[in-house]
Amino acid sequence: MQIEFIEAGVTHEGRVALHPLTLTLTGRRVGVIGLNGSGKTTFARLINGLTQPTTGAVAVNGRDTVSETQAVMADAGFVFQSPQNQIILPILQDDIELGLKARGVAKAEIAERAQEALARLGIAHLARRRSHELSGGELQLAALAAVLATCPSLVILDEPTNQLDLKNRRRVADTIAALDEDVIIISHDLSILGGFERVLLFHEGRLAGDGAPEDVIVRYEAMNR
Numbered sequence: 001m002q003i004e005f006i007e008a009g010v011t012h013e014g015r016v017a018l019h020p021l022t023l024t025l026t027g028r029r030v031g032v033i034g035l036n037g038s039g040k041t042t043f044a045r046l047i048n049g050l051t052q053p054t055t056g057a058v059a060v061n062g063r064d065t066v067s068e069t070q071a072v073m074a075d076a077g078f079v080f081q082s083p084q085n086q087i088i089l090p091i092l093q094d095d096i097e098l099g100l101k102a103r104g105v106a107k108a109e110i111a112e113r114a115q116e117a118l119a120r121l122g123i124a125h126l127a128r129r130r131s132h133e134l135s136g137g138e139l140q141l142a143a144l145a146a147v148l149a150t151c152p153s154l155v156i157l158d159e160p161t162n163q164l165d166l167k168n169r170r171r172v173a174d175t176i177a178a179l180d181e182d183v184i185i186i187s188h189d190l191s192i193l194g195g196f197e198r199v200l201l202f203h204e205g206r207l208a209g210d211g212a213p214e215d216v217i218v219r220y221e222a223m224n225r
């Protein structure tokens with residue numbers, strides 16, 4: 001996966017969410033940290049075309065996120081901060097199947113693909129459960145399963161553990177660590193970033209740190225003392 005930010009920035013009604021940024025990402029595991037409102041989600045949404053740059057450009061594997069949004073979205077799956085906003089149908093399997101149908105997956109393959117994705121995360125038993133009855137951790141895993149079912153080569157996760165108890169944090173963290181897919185993860189839970197190759201630190205809409213997790217986390221902690 002090659003992600004290029006070329007002077008890419010975002011302004012909302014005159015307020016800067018992300019200052020123009022030039023950056024190349026190639027790693028398998030990239031963490032994104034920073035204070036609330038520092039631009040992390042804006043940065044992550046730019047990668048799969050959910051947000052379009054108001055200046056500059058972003059390309060994923062050579063594809064521009066504005067002119068080739070559909071292809072970019074197929075390559076880069078996005079797991080939202082609140083799984084409640086992502087899983088919308090009452091029955092989990094139906095929800096995952098709907099996502100596959102929307103992506104044009106052949107009808108004969110849909111049920112099997114959904115079941116495979118649930119089984120991969122160890123939650124096959126939840127397939128027919130009512131999504132509003134699932135625990136926070138189960139729902140978080142379900143949201144990840146729904147994205148993995150679409151076979152992206154990159155998975156972007158926006159604070160996937162922030163509402164979870166210790167057990168479910170470990171469950172989600174272990175699941176993410178074991179993924180074959182490339183991962184970009186926004187997290188306030190710094191312990192999740194231990195084995196990562198690279199961590200980006202955002203501060204007030206600018207990149208304020210970029211390097212190995214231990215170095216960038218020390219810098220982040222020093223900035224907030």
Ligand SMILES: Nc1ncnc2c1ncn2[C@@H]1O[C@H](COP(=O)(O)OP(=O)(O)OP(=O)(O)O)[C@@H](O)[C@H]1O
Pocket residue numbers: 012016017018034035036037038039040041042043
């Ligand atoms: N659609 C929008 N309209 C107006 N302002 C926005 C919009 N999206 C983001 N912003 C603003 O841009 C800034 C960066 O927001 P962003 O969501 O990227 O921060 P964040 O680092 O992900 O924060 P958090 O840790 O709280 O999720 C914030 O000041 C936010 O209010």
